[in-house]
Amino acid sequence: MQVLFVDDDSFNTLLAKKIFTKLQLLDKVIFVNNGAEALDYINIHLSAMPTHIFLDENMPVMRGSEFLTQLKLEKINLGQTKVVLMDSSTSSNVFEQIAVPEMIHHILQRPLQLDVVKSVLGI
Secondary structure (H helix, E strand, C coil): CCEEEECCCHHHHHHHHHHHHHCCCHHHEEEECCHHHHHHHHHHCCCCCCCEEEEECCCCCCCHHHHHHHHHHCCCCCCCCEEEEEECCCCCCCHHHCCCHHHEEEEEECCCCHHHHHHHHCC
16 A cells, blocks of 8 residues: 655644554655645656545645646546545535546545544555
């Protein structure tokens, strides 16, 4: 299992690190701050895609939805990678705002919770 965690918020990243530590998976998680950094990581590691991408929607530089659109434009096949969109909004229409909803496997409301992350990861 390899996880790419994409979020610019230091609190959310700290919480994720605590959750992945409890799950004994911290050494299998790569943390980046925005969609542009995530895109760079994916392009460098095309032969070793992460099993899961936890993706914040609202970030500077490149939003989560822009990251997904760019993957599609560059014809990057995520294969079996599961994209988990994280959003702080209580709005139910976040999924409708994404240009490529077919790429999203789960939408999680933040803050992340241990039991929800376990379920998404299938552990």
